[in-house]
Amino acid sequence: MKREEIISKINEFLGEEFEVELDDIDVDANLMETLELDSLDLVDLVVIIEKNFGFKVDAKDFVNIKTFQNFYDYVVDKLENPEKKSEDSE
């Protein structure tokens, strides 16, 4: 899957799940604030990622994800390097 396709898919499921319009996203905007996510929503974000991309997010990886750009980069990296472990566990 190309990077653009991955980002498009992410925006689609984030918009659908968290019921927000994501047509004109500022990639540098804060992910949690824009989507109005709390700690419970992060659990659901883990579930959605697993359903859509087939990999399990390590909860501590969220520490380094601030913006949409960080989130896209993280998912793309995970898909391109499935064997790579999370930073904290390396």
Next chain:
Amino acid sequence: MRRVVVTGIGIHSCIGNSVDEVRDSLFNGKSGIVFDQERKDVGFRSALTGKVELPSLKGRLSRRERVGLAEEGLYAYVATEQAFEQAKITKDFLETNEVGILYGNDSSAKAVIESTDTMREKKDSMLLGSGAIFQAMNSTITMNLATIFKLKGINFTISAACASGSHSIGIGYFLIKHGFQDMILVGGGQEVNYYCMASFDGLSAFSIKEDEPQKASKPFDATRDGLVPSGGAASLVIESLESARKRGAPILAEVIGYGFSSNGCHISVPNVDGPATSLKRSLEDAGIAPGDVDYINAHATSTPVGDMNEAQAIDAVFGDYKPLISSTKSMTGHECWMAGASEAVYSIIMMQNSFVAPNINFSQPCKEAEPLNITAKTIETNLDTIVSNSFGFGGTNSTIVLKKFK
């Protein structure tokens, strides 16, 4: 002691999704029972069930408010919306006043089983999602509704099998009567999915008259062969008379008595003495004589032993006086954890519209019911005082006495 009145009712059931729809169904003796092929396919002995519409709350509640609601929570939410609207309770009122919640519920089987299935498949608890715990707990209805409606008074679930909804009214009535709360949302919810009814079906307690689903539930009839499971939710706003008058709220009925007892014997087979004690205690609490009762909404579920013992209990308490009796379960099936609350709502609807709903499918009384005045037809009559019985597994009994407000 304060007087306790009902100022709002809401209902979501197999015989209607509003008070108006349910009123018409009750008056016309309309059944909500269907044959559900899926139950047969998964190995049920009886495929009969009440058919209840699943409400869609997308656009009405936020995602965070919805994810914790299990099936019975969805029903309870829509029933409560109706009740608050009728009682003229606004969001602003709930924000600035102390309103409690006591709701009857005794399972959330589908949510538990689906989580278990996910655990077995994924082997990772984090993949259950954030709503799983709030859907799976027995207190799912009270924890969700208290959060959604910003309730600040007493808040817990009453689990008493098929008497849960009735006890919620009784305990709420006691708390208001004795001045501990001014207003409480009471009610009962019951999931309808097949997961929650499988083990009950396994006891051979359900009717197998599958050829004619709407004729299967026949309380007190000599040819009855078991109950038909059903569900939904019923909500009632109860409050002190002072509170209702101060708000200018409509007063639909007064709760004047609550009786309770425990059989102290078999876990599933009821007796006569326990229900009779509950009945007598409710009349004593109400300060009325048996002869003051116009109508009894019987618990009668259409099981051979249950109906037989309730008939004897009513006969023992009421003797030569013969109030009108019907079991609305003949139309709704057994709404289990919800039943005590829904049958109080049905009773209030009958009281307001001056009729007794029929005990449909009743043509030949069983021996024990012969002395009783059970009506198979709708009877248009004034109803001042109504008694509603609810009994449950473990021998828990509850009786509510309702009176037309004067």
